[in-house]
Amino acid sequence: MNRIRIYSLRGELQKEVVVENASALVNLDWGGTGAGFFSSNQTSGRSELLFIRPDGTSRVLWSQQGAPVAAIPSPDGTHLAIAGWSTQINAWMLTDF
Secondary structure, eight states: OOOOEEEEESSEEEEEEEEEOOOOEEEEEEEETTEEEEEEEEEETTEEEEEOOTTTTTTEEEEEEEOOEEEOTTTTTTTTTEEOOOOOEEEEEEEOO
16 A cells, blocks of 8 residues: 555544555654654565655665564654664574584
8 A cells, every 4th residue: 555644633534645656555654853754665575664755755765675674763853763674594503412
């Protein structure tokens, strides 16, 4: 789905934002300054972190293989924490002979 619906506190639909260049939005976080949203868009085997403006235009900030990526902005909008996942494994096994 590539739509974000914004409701009033009384449950009334205020606005529907159609996000350009997105097909499967996974999560949603408000931008720190109110200038837009952060969301993860799932594409064939990849996850893209998007910044989405209220008019629906978007731009890719981060891209990775696999699992969704999330972002939390600082309240003043000057920093962004990005949570990404890795599937690399380093396993060891010790035995007593």
